[in-house]
Amino acid sequence: MSSVQSSSGQTAEAYDVVVVGAGFAGMYMLHRLRGLGFSARVYEQGGGVGGTWYWNRYPGARCDVESMQYSYSFSEELQQEWDWSERYAPQPEILKYANHVADRFDLRRDIQFNTRVERTAFNEHGKFWSVTTSDGRTVEAKFVVLATGCLSNARKPDIKGLENFKGPVYHTGNWPHEDVDFTDLRVGLIGTGSSGIQSAPIIAEQAKHLTVFQRTANFSIPARNAALTGEERDAFRRDYPEIRRFAREVARNGIFAEQPDRGALDDSDDVRLGKYAGRWERGGLTFMYVYNNLGLERSANDTAADFVRGKIAEIVKNPETAKLLQPNSHPIGTKRICIDTDYFATFNRPNVSLVDIKANPIEEITASAVRVAGKDHEVDALVMATGFDAMTGSVAKIDIRGRGGQTLNRKWEEGPKTYLGLMSAGFPNLFIITGPGSPSVLSNMIVSIEQHVDWIADCLVHMRRQGLATMEAGRDAEDKWVAHVNEVAQGTLFPQANSWYMGANIPGKPRIFMPYIGGVGVYRRICDEVAAKGYEGFLMGRAEQPQAAAS
Ligand code: N01
Numbered sequence: 001m002s003s004v005q006s007s008s009g010q011t012a013e014a015y016d017v018v019v020v021g022a023g024f025a026g027m028y029m030l031h032r033l034r035g036l037g038f039s040a041r042v043y044e045q046g047g048g049v050g051g052t053w054y055w056n057r058y059p060g061a062r063c064d065v066e067s068m069q070y071s072y073s074f075s076e077e078l079q080q081e082w083d084w085s086e087r088y089a090p091q092p093e094i095l096k097y098a099n100h101v102a103d104r105f106d107l108r109r110d111i112q113f114n115t116r117v118e119r120t121a122f123n124e125h126g127k128f129w130s131v132t133t134s135d136g137r138t139v140e141a142k143f144v145v146l147a148t149g150c151l152s153n154a155r156k157p158d159i160k161g162l163e164n165f166k167g168p169v170y171h172t173g174n175w176p177h178e179d180v181d182f183t184d185l186r187v188g189l190i191g192t193g194s195s196g197i198q199s200a201p202i203i204a205e206q207a208k209h210l211t212v213f214q215r216t217a218n219f220s221i222p223a224r225n226a227a228l229t230g231e232e233r234d235a236f237r238r239d240y241p242e243i244r245r246f247a248r249e250v251a252r253n254g255i256f257a258e259q260p261d262r263g264a265l266d267d268s269d270d271v272r273l274g275k276y277a278g279r280w281e282r283g284g285l286t287f288m289y290v291y292n293n294l295g296l297e298r299s300a301n302d303t304a305a306d307f308v309r310g311k312i313a314e315i316v317k318n319p320e321t322a323k324l325l326q327p328n329s330h331p332i333g334t335k336r337i338c339i340d341t342d343y344f345a346t347f348n349r350p351n352v353s354l355v356d357i358k359a360n361p362i363e364e365i366t367a368s369a370v371r372v373a374g375k376d377h378e379v380d381a382l383v384m385a386t387g388f389d390a391m392t393g394s395v396a397k398i399d400i401r402g403r404g405g406q407t408l409n410r411k412w413e414e415g416p417k418t419y420l421g422l423m424s425a426g427f428p429n430l431f432i433i434t435g436p437g438s439p440s441v442l443s444n445m446i447v448s449i450e451q452h453v454d455w456i457a458d459c460l461v462h463m464r465r466q467g468l469a470t471m472e473a474g475r476d477a478e479d480k481w482v483a484h485v486n487e488v489a490q491g492t493l494f495p496q497a498n499s500w501y502m503g504a505n506i507p508g509k510p511r512i513f514m515p516y517i518g519g520v521g522v523y524r525r526i527c528d529e530v531a532a533k534g535y536e537g538f539l540m541g542r543a544e545q546p547q548a549a550a551s
Contacts, residue, residue, distance in 0.1 A: 001039050015039045017460070018131045018141035020117045020398070022107075023051015024098065025433040025449040026147035028074065031105050032457040041141070042111040043133055049111070050098035051149045053091055058172035058195060058385070059180075059202035061091035062225070064285055064339040065444045068236040069255055071097065073244045074450060078104065080237055088225045088284075088339070119399035120144055122428060127469045127541075129429065142469075143429045145456060146395055150434060150441050153393030155506065157190075157386050161365040165382060172199060172385045182207040188370050188379035190362075192218050196385030197338040201346045203383065210352045211377050213362065213370060216498075217327040219308050220338035224283025247447050252519035254439070254447030257286045263293040264300035276307040288333045295333055295492050305332040315344040321354050322347075330497035336441075390500040391436045391514045392416050402427035415503075415512035419473035419481045419537055420527055422452065428472035428541070431456050436514040437485050441501070443520045451520070455527050459535065470541035477537025489513035 003011045017033055019026045022044035033040040046054045063070045067084035082100065085093060102108055116134040123130060123140075132138045154173030156162070162169070170180065172195035187207040189196055192214045204210045236243065243256040251257065264272060279287045293300040309326040316322035325344060346352055360373035369376035389396070392412060400408040403426045411417065411426060418424045421438025422431055433452045434440040440448055463471060489495055495502060495513050503509035516523055530536050 001041070012130075012138055012140050013041070014128070014140040015041045016141065017041075017143045017145060018043065018117075018120075018129065018139065019145045019147050021051060021147040021149060021152075021394075022046070022049045022102075022111045022113070023054070023147060023149050023152070024072070024446055025149070025453065026051070026111075026145075027098070027101055027105075027107055028072065028449060028453045029145055029147055029433065029456070030107055030110055031074075032453055033460075034110070036457060036461055038460065040110055041139065042107075042147075043115045043117050043131075044111055044113050045116040045134075047113050048095075048099065049102045049107070050095045051147075052152050052173075053094045053098060055152060055154070055174055056172060056195070057091055057175035057177065058170070058199045058383070059206075060198040060200075060341070061172070061175075061195070062086075062088045062198065062223075063094060064088065064194065064223070065255060066284070067093075067228070068233065069243070069247065069444060070094075070446055072101065072446060072450065073240070075105075076240075079240055083233065084228055086225055086227055088223055117398055119401070120430075121401040121405070122403065122430070124403060127429070143431065143460065145431045145433060146398075146435070147433045148394035148398075150391045150394075150445075151388045153389040153397065155387055155389050155393070156384055158507075159190075159362055159365055161371075164367050165365050166367045167379065167381045169382045169384065172196070172383065173388055182381060184208050185380040186211070186378060187381050187383060188213060188377065189383045189385060190357075190370075191385030191387065192216065193385060193387055194336060194338045195387070196383075197340045197343045199383065199385060200352075201340070201342045204346050204349055204352050208351065210346075211355055211370070211379060212347075212352065213355050213357045213372070213377075214324065215357050215361075216329055216335075217325050218335065218338050219305070219327050219332045220340045220343050221280065221285070221287045221308070222283045223339045223341050224281070225341055247444060247520075248451065248524060249521045251521065253285075253289075253442060254444035254520045255285065257289055260289055260292040262291060263297070264291040264303045265293075265297075266291075272303060273307065276304060280307075280311060284339060285337065288337060295331075295494065298331060298493060301331040301333070301493055308332060312344050315348075317348050324354055324356050330499070331493040334494045334497035335499040336501070387500055387505050389506050389509070390503075391441065392503075392509075393506075395432070395435070400427065400430070402430070413510075415510040416514060417478055417482050419478040420523075420530065421516060422455070422527075423471070423473040423538070425473040425475045425478045428470040430472075436512075437481060438516050439518070439520045439523050440515045442515045442517055447520060451524055451527070455531065458531060462531075462535070463540070466540075468540045468542055470539075471535065472539050472541075474537050474539050481537075485516050486513065488516065488518045492517055 002014050016038040017040045019042040067089035120131045128140045129144045154171045186209040188211050190213045246256045247254045313322045363371045369378045416436035418437040421435045498504035
């Protein structure tokens with residue numbers, strides 16, 4: 001850190017880099033920057049590290065990527081010393097891990113907690129960003145890195161009468177830090193995505209009655225969570241070099257698993273059913289990777305969807321409830337597939353009921369009830385598992401002004417535009433980690449975070465060596481990338497679902513498939529090639545005007 005005289009004549013702190021957010025992306029970015037001798041300041045609105053795992057403390061919250069893989073790979077010592085207790089880590093353990101990382105690498109001294117970045121503006125003359133935070137201070141930075149997370153802007157829906165409800169209203173994405181006790185309470189749960197599906201079984205065990213209000217039935221696969229044995233951990237640790245390499249370079253989703261070599265219709269019905277049954281028993285996200293065309297061809301996808309619908313009918317005893325729980329509105333996997341523990345069986349409990357709010361939307365929330373089709377469902381507490389303004393929501397909350405004072409929100413009015421998901425034209429020296437246009441939420445996030453952080457770190461070193469002051473996405477390169485991201489998505493079944501990937505859960509948000517679905521291995525190669533060609537498609541600037549990078 002150094003001090004500079006600001007335009008108002010006051011002394012401002014100045015850093016090489018300001019990082020926004022101290023989740024897994026912000027923490028690793030800080031660690032790399034420090035190692036390379038850059039001065040850095042991290043601002044975090046929460047009171048601690050961990051990002052999404054700091055906020056999402058709802059009952060049953062756990063990761064849907066196996067813990068041995070949902071962990072940093074940058075430090076051999078770290079990955080050898082940390083003991084994950086379960087196949088899928090529960091939220092408190094992931095948060096403990098994040099805190100361990102912060103302590104182990106002494107990160108906290110450069111993180112300012114409980115501080116939001118409110119606005120940041122690029123000073124074209126001085127080639128730095130002014131960053132203003134919620135404590136009213138402004139600092140300067142040559143670079144800003146948005147490590148704001150993709151699923152950190154919890155969204156309470158605008159339901160008529162919600163403000164009149166007399167009981168507590170919780171959001172899974174912004175859960176209280178103290179214990180919430182539902183004993184003897186009638187609880188209403190709105191939303192049946194991953195968060196609702198994970199929390200329903202736990203709430204049902206505690207509450208007097210749980211009423212689940214379902215707008216869209218969702219596909220969910222059993223997690224088959226279990227304690228990890230010492231042998232399982234050792235096997236992972238021994239094979240980490242290959243597991244990590246595979247996750248980065250080969251797997252489409254950044255997860256080490258066997259890869260499908262055939263399509264669903266290449267097998268006979270019996271063989272196919274046997275494979276689905278095997279994956280169902282094994283549990284977890286890899287259900288969708290039994291065949292290589294489930295995300296591409298509807299006829300193939302239908303075979304997997306039918307299998308899961310059949311399982312729901314087997315598990316849920318009341319046929320009417322089973323029918324309501326069977327998803328029919330989208331191909332399986334085109335909304336983020338859920339991973340659960342006893343979700344469907346929860347509807348066999350006498351204290352759980354399901355209300356269809358697709359056929360009859362919620363009319364109103366009264367002081368003590370949720371009214372649907374003229375009937376009041378009495379509840380003492382409400383849990384909103386209604387999701388996030390994903391991928392762009394957290395960025396949109398910051399007033400970001402680039403060249404000519406243009407705001408990023410204005411530029412992204414019709415959908416996010418980036419080059420490689422890393423930068424947006426007109427916003428020099430502003431990097432985004434796992435932003436729209438990168439594999440991001442379609443992948444094991446930590447794999448994608450590490451790739452972006454390493455790429456940005458290399459890029460900053462390159463600029464320092466070359467004496468470059470600015471870097472920004474070229475408009476042509478950005479347009480081509482946006483078109484490519486769209487084209488790849490259109491070749492899949494994903495745009496057929498009203499998912500948060502498409503921005504469809506936010507009224508008025510443009511319907512654009514936001515993440516890059518080409519796979520993390522392919523994407524990494526593209527990013528590496530761009531860098532190897534002297535950051536092709538980016539504009540580098542020494543003096544007043546940026547110049548096209550070598551191509
Ligand atoms: O949110 P969601 P989430 N009235 O958007 C419904 C990650 N994650 O928090 O589908 C009534 O998926 C909405 O209905 P519909 C994971 O990537 C991971 O559950 O829009 N209902 C839907 O049912 C995940 O995908 C983990 O028709 C309304 C639900 O609320 C992502 O976070 C755990 C409504 C929202 O589902 C988001 O998951 C948790 C309204 N006005 C989350 N508005 C793991 O790692 C919305 N809904 C396991």
